Amino acid sequence: MKIKQFKDSPLAHYSYAIVSEGKMALVDPGRNPLQYYNYAEEEKAQIVAVFETHPHADFVSSHCQIHEQTGATIYVSKLLGADYEHKAFDEGDSVQIGEVTFKAINTPGHSPDSITIVAGDEKETALFTGDTLFIGDVGRPDLREKVGNMTAKRVELAKAMYNTMQTKFNDLPDDALVYPAHGAGSLCGKNMSTDSSSTLGNERKYNWAFGEQTEEKFVDTILQDQPFIPHYFGFNVDVNKTGAENVQKTKAAVKLQLLVDKLEDGITIVDVRDGDAYKKGHLPNSINIMARNENDKYETWLGAIVKPEEPFYLVVESIRQVRDILERTAKIGYEKQLRGVVTLAADVSKRSDEFDxxxxxxxxxxxxxxxxxxxxxxxxxxxxxxxxxxxxxxxxxxxxxxxxxxxxxxxxxxxxxxxxxxxxxxxxxxxxxxxxxxxxxxxxx
The missing domain is CATH 3.40.250.10 (Rhodanese-like domain)
Structure with a gap:
């Protein structure tokens, strides 16, 4: 099998394509499926399956759009209670794609409905662990207390994660490759490595969660010092359970306005320009969430500051930014609440105070x-x-x-x-x- 890892740097998200005998399976795809389609063309492969390890909180998945456009079967745990067409995929289930056998392990802890995908052929075994097993850490257990088909309190999920780490990976070989859904910088865990993959043997040796410890000690450790939870996390879980709309259509519906000097009162304005440009002139009721490059965590802070379904405008420096900023906004499903993307007139009313x-x-x-x-x-x-x-x-x-x-x-x-x-x-x-x-x-x- 041939495995390709795709990285979304601002969200520290990894998704995967697995190719064998002209067939392709995807794991935890991001919002825009075109990158996977391009890769399928390069490999002369047909996308036949999409595996979702769980309903993600930090980004919107394209699984339903991929199903609609390619006919690929979506595989998720029956525990998810997915509202879209899918095939249940839980412990004991398997599917053959080319020469690769895909199996499921139910690995609750990050969420009640998390699964790990075990993919293997004659040469190697790969584990697509979603938000269960990260490199150097495990997924946080405090995101599903209020959202999703199955809600669970953080202590319950922390105990489930303990059981997962103690029992679920025991029969797998040390040389099994570990491919998580996130790396360092994600809010889905707290101490992730900058490495993008590992082996199960290395994780058994160096990952704290595999260490010999009591359940009480494990629970105390995993619940301590977890990052904040942005407003949009619960919203994304629900969107992913239902299935998102075609992203090209929703982005195309966003209005564009040029050289604006005034917008309607009472609507939040998110200005993504550099802070120095913002301070020299901006519209009233603006929030400066910079999106200058991939190093700016625009997606995270947009979803942490602006609430789901809250209407807002986006201000960009140039028309050249529109495509990219819509792409980044759509990753968290916020493009549908956009009133428009605007560029500013030469003279706008607000200035920030100069700091001495x-x-x-x-x-x-x-x-x-x-x-x-x-x-x-x-x-x-x-x-x-x-x-x-x-x-x-x-x-x-x-x-x-x-x-x-x-x-x-x-x-x-x-x-x-x-x-x-x-x-x-x-x-x-x-x-x-x-x-x-x-x-x-x-x-x-």
């Missing part, structure tokens, strides 16, 4: 400092002792906790998030000066 670093250094007590890092970052130590700590993903809802009697200075850890945070507080406190410390935070940390 020297004045701040000499008069820190004259500023209200807001630390928008995540809780686990703040727990490792404050950068400014008197700072008010409110994580960025909670800032819109908790802005009233910030006093407005002094100028406000917003900081994060490296400068990316503070642009969004300061723009949120600018909107909330129109009569108070709000400054973004930006990358100057590195002079203090």
């Amino acid at each position: 670093l020297q004045e701040f250094k000499e008069n820190k007590n004259k500023f209200t400092i807001v630390d928008i890092r995540n809780d686990n970052e703040v727990a490792q130590g404050k950068i400014f002792d008197d700072a008010i700590a409110i994580p960025l993903n909670e800032l819109r809802e908790r802005a009233n906790e910030v006093p407005a009697d002094k100028p406000i200075l917003v900081h994060c850890a490296g400068g990316y998030r503070s642009s969004a945070g300061s723009s949120i507080l600018e909107n909330h406190f129109p009569k108070t000066k709000v400054f973004d410390l930006s990358e100057d935070i590195r002079k203090f940390s």
Whole structure:
């Protein structure tokens, strides 16, 4: 069998194509299926199967679109209760594709309905572990308390993960290849390796979750210091359970407006330009979530700040960005709530306050400092002792906790998030000066 790994860097998501004898199977495909179609053409292969390891929380899958366009069978656990046409695929089930046999192992822990796909031929065995087994870690168990066909409390799932790690992989060989759905940078786990694959033998040796330990110790470890949960995670689980619409159609329905100097009142505007450009001129009620390149975690912060189904506009620097920004927005299923993508007129009404670093250094007590890092970052130590700590993903809802009697200075850890945070507080406190410390935070940390 031939295995190709596809990487979506901003979401740290891995998907896979497995080719044998002119047939192709896909595992955990991303929102836009065209990359898989292109690869199928290169390999002169027919896509006949899509395996979903579970209903993903951090991105929208294209499994239903692939089924519609290729006729491929979708395989998921019966426990998912999928609303789309599919074939149940659970422990004891198998399917032959070319010379490769695909089997399922029910591996609950990240979700009640998680499965690991075991693919093997005469030469090798590969495990597509979804969000169950990562390289160096396992999936978080706290995402399915309120969403999905099967809800489960985090302690229940943590115990299920313990049982999975103790029992489900025991009969598989050390040289079995491990291919997870995520790597370092994903919010679906907390201590993932930067490696994109491993072997089961290496994981047994180095992954903490395989170590000899009591259930109590395992549960305590896995539940400690998990990352925050963005607003969109539950929404994506539900979308993936139902099946997303054709992404080319939904993106094409988004309106484009050029050289705009005003938009309707009361609708959130997400401005994806560089922070310096944003501060020189932007529309009222804008939030600056930068999407300059793949290193900017635009998708995550869009889904953490803007709620599912909340209408919003997108502001881009240039027409050249429209295709890419729609693609990135659609990854989390937010393209349908877009009122439009716009470019700005030469003169727009709002300007951000200019920050004087020297004045701040000499008069820190004259500023209200807001630390928008995540809780686990703040727990490792404050950068400014008197700072008010409110994580960025909670800032819109908790802005009233910030006093407005002094100028406000917003900081994060490296400068990316503070642009969004300061723009949120600018909107909330129109009569108070709000400054973004930006990358100057590195002079203090």
